[in-house]
Amino acid sequence: MKIVVCVKHVPDLQAERRFTDDGRVDRGQGDGTLNELDENAVEAAVALVEAHGGEVVVLTMGPEDAEDAVRRGLQMGADTAVHVLDAAIEGSDAFGTAEVLAAAVRAIGAEGPVDLVVTGMASLDGLMSVVPSLLSAHLGLPQATLAAELTVDPEARTVRVRRELDHATEVLEASLPAVVSVTDQANEPRYPSFKGIMAARKKPVVTWTLADLGVDPSDVGEAGARTRVLEATPRPPREDRVLITDDGDAGLRLAAYLVENRLV
Amino acid sequence: MIETAAAGSAPADAPVLVLVDHHDAGVRAPVLELLTVARGLGVVHAVWFGDGVEGALEQLGAYGVATVHQVTVGDGTAPLPPSAAEALAEVLVASGATTVLVSSTFENKEVAARLALVADAGLVVDASGVEREADGRVVTVQQAFASTWTVRAEVRAGRAVVALKANAAPAEPVEAPRTPHVLRHEVTLASDHGVRVVERTPRAASDRPELGEAQVVVVGGRGTEGDFSVVEELADALGGAVGATRVATDEGWIGHEAQIGQTGVTISPRLYIGAGVSGAVHHRGGMQASGTIVAVNNDPEAPIFEIADLGIVGDLFTVLPQATAEIRRLAAER
Ligand SMILES: Cc1cc2nc3c(=O)[nH]c(=O)nc-3n(C[C@H](O)[C@H](O)[C@H](O)COP(=O)(O)OP(=O)(O)OC[C@H]3O[C@@H](n4cnc5c(N)ncnc54)[C@H](O)[C@@H]3O)c2cc1C
Ligand SMILES: Cc1cc2nc3c(=O)[nH]c(=O)nc-3n(C[C@H](O)[C@H](O)[C@H](O)COP(=O)(O)OP(=O)(O)OC[C@H]3O[C@@H](n4cnc5c(N)ncnc54)[C@H](O)[C@@H]3O)c2cc1C
Numbered sequence: 001m002k003i004v005v006c007v008k009h010v011p012d013l014q015a016e017r018r019f020t021d022d023g024r025v026d027r028g029q030g031d032g033t034l035n036e037l038d039e040n041a042v043e044a045a046v047a048l049v050e051a052h053g054g055e056v057v058v059l060t061m062g063p064e065d066a067e068d069a070v071r072r073g074l075q076m077g078a079d080t081a082v083h084v085l086d087a088a089i090e091g092s093d094a095f096g097t098a099e100v101l102a103a104a105v106r107a108i109g110a111e112g113p114v115d116l117v118v119t120g121m122a123s124l125d126g127l128m129s130v131v132p133s134l135l136s137a138h139l140g141l142p143q144a145t146l147a148a149e150l151t152v153d154p155e156a157r158t159v160r161v162r163r164e165l166d167h168a169t170e171v172l173e174a175s176l177p178a179v180v181s182v183t184d185q186a187n188e189p190r191y192p193s194f195k196g197i198m199a200a201r202k203k204p205v206v207t208w209t210l211a212d213l214g215v216d217p218s219d220v221g222e223a224g225a226r227t228r229v230l231e232a233t234p235r236p237p238r239e240d241r242v243l244i245t246d247d248g249d250a251g252l253r254l255a256a257y258l259v260e261n262r263l264v
Numbered sequence: 265m266i267e268t269a270a271a272g273s274a275p276a277d278a279p280v281l282v283l284v285d286h287h288d289a290g291v292r293a294p295v296l297e298l299l300t301v302a303r304g305l306g307v308v309h310a311v312w313f314g315d316g317v318e319g320a321l322e323q324l325g326a327y328g329v330a331t332v333h334q335v336t337v338g339d340g341t342a343p344l345p346p347s348a349a350e351a352l353a354e355v356l357v358a359s360g361a362t363t364v365l366v367s368s369t370f371e372n373k374e375v376a377a378r379l380a381l382v383a384d385a386g387l388v389v390d391a392s393g394v395e396r397e398a399d400g401r402v403v404t405v406q407q408a409f410a411s412t413w414t415v416r417a418e419v420r421a422g423r424a425v426v427a428l429k430a431n432a433a434p435a436e437p438v439e440a441p442r443t444p445h446v447l448r449h450e451v452t453l454a455s456d457h458g459v460r461v462v463e464r465t466p467r468a469a470s471d472r473p474e475l476g477e478a479q480v481v482v483v484g485g486r487g488t489e490g491d492f493s494v495v496e497e498l499a500d501a502l503g504g505a506v507g508a509t510r511v512a513t514d515e516g517w518i519g520h521e522a523q524i525g526q527t528g529v530t531i532s533p534r535l536y537i538g539a540g541v542s543g544a545v546h547h548r549g550g551m552q553a554s555g556t557i558v559a560v561n562n563d564p565e566a567p568i569f570e571i572a573d574l575g576i577v578g579d580l581f582t583v584l585p586q587a588t589a590e591i592r593r594l595a596a597e598r
Contacts, residue, residue, distance in 0.1 A: 013545050017409040037527065094377065094387060124526060125409075127549075128389050129370055130377035133345060137378050142458030143346060146370060148520075160462070164520055166369055166476065166529070167287065171463040172344075178458065184510075184527045185520065226386035226421040230403070233414050238557075238573055245564070246578025251586020254558065255594065257574050263480070263535045263556060264502060264591055 001054030001115045001154060003045040004105050006135070007038040007073050009066035010125040017125070023229030024091060025125055027063060034069040037120035039076070039189035044150055044182045045118045046077035046190075052154050054115070055079045057108055061089060061100050067205060074200035075192035081205040082108060088210055091222030094126075098134030100220055103213040105139060116159065117179045121146055132181040142174035148185040152176070279331070279359050280306040283352070283366040283375070284324070289469075291320050293477045294367040296435035298428055299327035302365050303438070305396045309333060309359055310444070311352060314340060321444055328438040333359065335449045338456075345371050346457040349378035354451055356383055356423075363402060365394070368427035368530075369476075376425045385423035390530070392432045392553070402426070410526075410545060411552035430476045431532045467521060473505045475522065480504030480535045483524055483551070486511040487540015487561065487580055492518055494584040495539055501591045507531065509547050525550035539580040543568025560584065 011017045015031040045056045058073030060066045061084040070081035084104050092100070105117055117139070122129040129145075136143035147161040157176040162169065164185075174180075192200070210217050218224060242257075244250060258264045280302045285292040302308045310329045312320070317334045324332060333355045337343040343351060352375065356364065364379065366372040368390045380387040386402075388394075393405035402424035406415045475481065480502045484495035486509065499506045507524040508517070524531055526549035536554035541547065543559070543566060551557070552571060559572040560580045569575040576583055 017412070019408070019413060019415070023415070095381060098381075121527065124549075127526070128373065128377075130373050130387070130389065133374040134377050134381055137346070137381050143374075144459055145374065165371060166474075166521065168464055168466045170461055170465075172459055173462050174459040226380075226384075227388060227417050227419050229415055229417045231416045232408070235407075235412055235414055238571065241573055241575070243564075243569055243572070243575040243577065246576060246583055249586075250560075250576045250578045251583045251588075252590050254560075254574070254576060254583065254587040255590035257558070258502075258535070258591070259594065261556060264594070 001049060001052050001152070002057070002112055003048060003054065003116045003118060004057045004059050004108055004114050005038070005041050005045045005073060005078065006101055006117065006119045006131070007042065007058050007060050007069045008035040008120070008123045009033070009060060009062045009069035010035045010123055013124055018234070019229075019232035023232045027065065030065070032065050032068065034072040035120055035123045037122055037124060037184060038069070040182050040184055040186050041118045041120045042073045042076045042078060043187045043189040045116070047187065048116070048152055052152065057082060059101065059104055059108070060084070061097060061104070063090070070205055071200060072192070074203045074205075075196045076190060077196060080203060083205055083207050084209075084213065085207050086210045086217070088217035088221045088223070091225055092220050093225040093227055094128055094130050094134060095226060096220035096224050098131050098138055100210070100213065100215055101131070102135055102138035103215045104208065105135070107208065107213055113177070115176050116152070117141070117177070119179070119181045121181050121183045132179055136179040139179065142178040143180070144172045144174045144178060145181040147180055147182045150180060150182060150186055278306055278363070279309040279361040281352070281356060281359060281361040281364045282308060282310050282329075283364070283372065284310045284312045284320075285367055285369070285372070286312065286316070286320065291323055292367070293435070293474070294428075294430040296327055297430065297433050298365045298367060299324070299329060300436050301394060301428060301433050303328045305363055305394070305402070309361060311335060311355055313337065313348065313351070314342060317446065321446070325443050326437045326441040327435070329444045332444045332446045333449055334446055335451060337451045338453060344457070344459060344461065345374035346378060347453055348375045349382070350453055351449070351451040352379050353382050355449060358449070362423045364425045366425070366427050368429045373427050376427050380423075380425040383423050383425070384421055385425045386419035386421040387425050388417060388419070389427040391426050391428050392532070394426045394428065407553050410549040429530065429532060431479075472499065473503070475505045475507055475524070475529050476531060478505035478531070479533050481507045481524070481531055481533045482537045482539070483507040483509065483541055484512055484518070484539055485509040485541035488512065488517070490515060490517045494581060494588070498537065498584050498588045501588045501595070502535070504533070504535070509541055509544070538568055539584055541568055542566050543571065
């Protein structure tokens with residue numbers, strides 16, 4: 001099986017995240033990491049290849065630093081990596097992102113057919129949870145998103161996904177090749193072993209530009225974006241915060257607070 | 265691909281499509297908020313997948329719907345997002361709408377994205393507000409980075425698809441309700457998009473309000489050590505929903521659907537009460553937009569106190585029952 005895993009480099013959740021004055025995510029603070037939820041995607045892919053054989057290609061689109069994201073994927077056991085790097089990509093919306101990733105998946109497929117594309121359930125900066133579905137539309141492949149459980153039947157060439165939605169639990173079955181996204185319930189991502197880290201140093205990271213992929217730069221990035229940020233402002237901190245210590249009547253004070261603020 | 269609409273070209277009377285989420289008992293609550301918001305954008309057309317629209321017409325009319333597009337896809341079962349998007353694209357063209365509103369659930373976000381892709385529309389998800397400027401442009405408001413930033417964005421494309429969060433705006437009926445006009449669409453899809461539903465188990469409805477829509481949510485974390493009774497009792501006294509941290513759902517103390525946070529449900533109730541919750545960044549991502557935040561934690565250093573309007577350093581097993589009893593006593597007095 002050949003599996004492509006899409007991984008995004010995002011600002012560290014624990015660091016102070018901010019927008020630049022022109023409304024872009026500040027990615028220049030050097031504290032980016034592999035999107036945690038994409039570790040679940042890498043884990044799912046590596047585990048499938050351990051079970052059924054094959055290879056895992058990690059794919060990212062993003063600035064120079066984004067190479068760290070695919071490096072981490074290689075340390076976790078992916079075999080090769082692709083980094084789409086092009087100044088024209090900056091400022092892409094969800095559609096630009098999906099178009100570039102789809103073109104890269106096709107290019108990877110040209111070197112041997114891809115059976116499965118795996119993504120995380122969301123990137124922890126944009127949090128849109130739409131790229132997998134858009135990828136599926138671009139590639140004309142079935143989608144089975146938000147997998148809390150994922151199984152592949154290589155003989156039948158199907159993938160089965162159990163997912164928990166707001167109002168129901170579903171089991172979906174899609175034919176391969178397909179696009180799946182996995183949630184943080186799907187598995188426990190492994191920590192790269194010392195061996196994994198050493199091995200990753202020798203694994204190749206291929207860099208492609210938009211021209212290599214035949215993507216028109218005016219379709220993506222700022223130029224192609226269908227939405228534009230007008231203004232990004234930090235929210236003012238909450239005012240009049242109160243911290244009390246229970247002296248035996250905190251429950252009564254809680255009730256009084258709710259009454260006073262007309263919350264009951 | 266359907267024909268591109270020119271930027272800012274929306275005629276003032278172009279309809280606004282609103283996707284109506286519904287279940288056996290009728291229209292889901294966030295839809296009424298969407299309809300209220302939609303009235304500020306144009307003539308409201310509702311889209312209803314499947315049967316049963318008759319029972320909801322009065323309510324849809326009360327919220328200002330002029331026309332209902334009743335859509336049957338294939339054999340009439342609820343379509344998966346790729347099929348729903350394809351069907352919605354047909355309604356979009358037939359109605360001449362340039363703006364589409366859906367409520368921001370995972371499935372609807374996918375429907376929205378795939379619809380926007382074929383309709384050449386701009387997409388904004390998890391919006392907390394949407395308006396139309398005098399020149400016709402659609403402008404949205406979103407909360408980013410665990411609600412520590414507010415982002416205003418404009419749609420540059422000629423069409424806009426916006427997924428609105430629940431509790432984004434109060435639902436208000438119109439003064440002069442009318443009965444909507446129903447248009448039926450039978451959509452035949454070229455394919456099933458290569459995927460089928462093997463099994464679908466609807467979750468049993470609870471007596472409490474739905475988490476994503478509730479005005480009050482009481483959340484239990486690891487500090488409950490698995491005993492959610494005090495959390496539930498406070499929630500019931502307040503008429504609220506019960507939520508949990510991932511630790512609590514991973515432990516199996518409560519179902520995964522109760523998880524609040526970055527990988528669970530995002531909520532913005534008027535009142536959030538966290539008990540035995542530390543306030544990890546993943547959790548905050550799903551609740552920091554709440555109106556008033558109350559935290560009960562026995563560790564004065566717990567990070568949740570950094571964002572709590574009222575922080576109580578204390579044991580949840582004494583504070584919560586005392587509060588519950590007092591709230592019930594006050595309610596009985598009234
Ligand atoms: C706060 C904020 C708000 C935004 N709002 C909008 C908006 O309203 N409309 C809009 O069109 N764009 C918006 N964007 C831009 C959008 O987030 C990016 O274009 C992004 O690349 C796609 O969305 P996502 O990161 O949310 O991806 P998601 O759909 O959440 O990502 C799901 C998965 O797709 C894969 N993936 C996503 N991006 C990449 C990548 N670059 N490389 C490799 N794999 C990837 C990963 O596996 C990831 O887990 C916003 C960005 C931010 C930071
Ligand atoms: C990729 C990823 C995604 C995640 N997504 C989510 C998510 O969506 N939602 C989510 O919630 N978490 C999520 N998490 C987990 C998150 O990081 C935290 O681990 C989790 O939120 C902590 O839960 P908690 O507050 O219940 O537990 P803890 O952090 O252990 O806190 C328990 C608190 O209870 C207090 N306490 C103990 N006993 C009492 C008592 N008797 N009375 C009062 N207080 C008491 C303690 O002082 C402590 O502050 C995610 C993690 C990862 C890695």
